[in-house]
Amino acid sequence: MTLQQLSVFLENRAGQLCEVTELLAENHVDMQALNIAETADYGVLRLIVDAPQRAAALLREHCFIVRETPVVQAPVPDKPGGLNDVLRAIADAEIDIEYMYSVLGQKNGLAYMVFRVADPERLDAVLTRLQL
């Protein structure tokens, strides 16, 4: 399924990430996945939360720069070769993955991954056909 990921600009200094998590904690926003890409000066925090719109508004109120991006969340069998099957299907469909990361925890023997691609609808269709 496709959902909205929040990306937040973070300067590389002590306490920046904690400011975000504190804000989300105080407002009872549940984080489901988290990933950080960084350079020497700054990082991009990517978040999947249960209430993206509310969380984005909250962060903006506190002067964070937030961008909402549609991403695809897909189940991956939590066993050897599970991820490989999914990636094989994506490769066969000639879809470029810009980046991906895993969702915290697992349900019913399935792990979940988040994929950022140019055309999330198309990836969603490909992964649905896999019937995982």
Add this chain to the structure above:
Amino acid sequence: MQRYYQSEIETASREQLLAWQNERLVKQVRHVWDKVPYYRKKMEEKGVSPEDIRGVEDLHKLPFLSKDDLRDAYPYGLLAAPLRDCVRIQSTSGTTGRRVVAFYTQHDVDLWEECCARAIVAAGGTEEDVCHVCYGYGLFTGGPGLNGGSHKVGCLTLPMSSGNTDRQLQFMVDLSSTILCCTPSYAAYLAESIHERGLRDKIKLKAGIFGAEAWSEEMRRDIERSLGIKAYDIYGLTETSGPGVAFECCEQAGMHINEDHFIAEIIDPDTGEVLPEGSKGELVFTSITKEAFPLLRYRTRDICVLSRKPCSCGRTHVKMSKPMGRSDDMLIVKGVNVFPSQIETVLLEQGYQANYQIVVDRVNSSDTLEVMVEMTAENFSDSLGRITEMEKGLVSALKAMLGIYARVRLVAPKTITRSEGKAVRVIDKRKI
């Protein structure tokens, strides 16, 4: 040892100097009135005509010229000679991105090079010397000016230009350079490199002519000790020709202004009032011998003091102190003029907000320039690749505007102090 390049001029009596200035000023004012509509308009606005200027004592009646005038008149508006008589341009940065272009006839180039030759001779240069010029060549006046001066003196001239330290040191050792011309910070850097490589006993330097940026007496002593040389200051600006407007003699206390070519005044930067000798104020130059690009009462924005006390070197020309600061916000980084407004122009063009901070520092004797910019929602992306692309775009746009590398640091919004009264745009950590 030859003490002067042009002794009759450099040691002329004050009366003689004044007579030259009077005659040349009157002629120059008439020349620009006839040839440059921009000047005529400025003079008319102030109600002055050439008849009112009978000598140096009337100089204060003329309107000032500022960097803004040079920008408004770009490129040909202040040109006072036919283009076919011009043989050269040099250029420096303007306040908001438009560059200042100065024109030279062959006569102007010759006079400029003579001024530089005076500086080289004052530093002990003769035709026996090997003059190692590592100021930048090109639009920047440093390289071409000292290069020309060195030719006039008859030194063997090494047109090294800036950078490539390995090559600099190789030539310095193999060709026995005796006079080094560069920015003081580059001299300090070369001195360190010479020591690191154990070349101290292999170099033959005896003097250095260092300018284009601020340096302290302490830095002078460090360089002198480290290289075993005498280090001399030189002053100039592209608008008035380039280096050689003023230079230090053996006294190493103030720079003699070439008064046969330039009339110097010190004014109150706020009121424009001319201040008496010995007062600290803004330096203003009138070029009385230039043909193509003569500037009348050009405000340098450099704050300094003039002194006509007799000098033990025998030169009679007035001395200026090292510039003690600026009456505008211009920075000199790696010898290059940088205006915060130029950086602002680039930021706005690149879609960033005009909220920024410039941090200048000196690391290992070399100036560093960092621009802190707040990230904006428009420029932000979930993709690190796209952000770094934008960042690279900003770095190259700054390089194109300033001519030097500026490190960009993207910071979170609202982290740069908003203006409370006066915004802190520049943090200069250099200890000069």
